[in-house]
């Protein structure tokens with residue numbers, strides 16, 4: 001689905017990812033769950049392209065519902081897969097993501113149960129490890145389609161990053177914030193809960209790194225794009241309870 005100027009949204013209700021076009025070349029931001037990669041092929045096919053137009057896959061963080069099967073697309077297209085160094089071990093499968101045992105306490109919630117079942121069905125329990133990675137760091141402007149600038153926004157994971165494309169007035173926030181909480185089904189800007197966020201205090205602090213970003217649209221991993229500006233999105237998150245759900 002085309003959601004903004006040459007920005008396509010992929011994924012399902014539970015997780016979104018993006019393909020950004022620039023002069024016939026593509027940057028893919030996150031890849032959803034492992035079994036969602038064919039959506040990228042379908043999109044490119046509908047535009048008259050094949051996978052080899054993918055130049056870069058940028059991972060906002062290395063959780064399995066964002067890494068997806070980036071490895072397959074990397075091998076098939078020759079694209080580089082980028083991530084922040086602090087999430088390297090998760091991306092290579094050396095230190096896989098673990099849900100805290102407290103997850104069982106939440107499974108009675110229909111939204112949580114549904115989310116877990118979808119994640120399992122779409123392969124999130126077994127993300128293919130990435131065999132070759134490139135790394136980005138805070139403040140870097142990447143010479144890839146869309147020319148994103150990296151803002152390190154740790155908390156959800158140590159290597160969580162947001163990507164700003166000033167020319168598109170777009171911020172890709174990954175899970176630094178969400179507009180849908182799949183664990184409660186609530187809609188509106190929020191932090192994802194401590195079930196999946198390693199450091200809630202740091203996550204909240206990282207929002208302050210975003211307030212000065214000039215962008216109309218905030219594209220997130222979970223929920224619909226927010227079109228009311230970055231500052232307004234952050235302000236809405238600030239009003240949520242510290243536990244974030």
Ligand SMILES: [Zn+2]
Nearest residue numbers: 063156175196
């Ligand atoms: Zn995540």
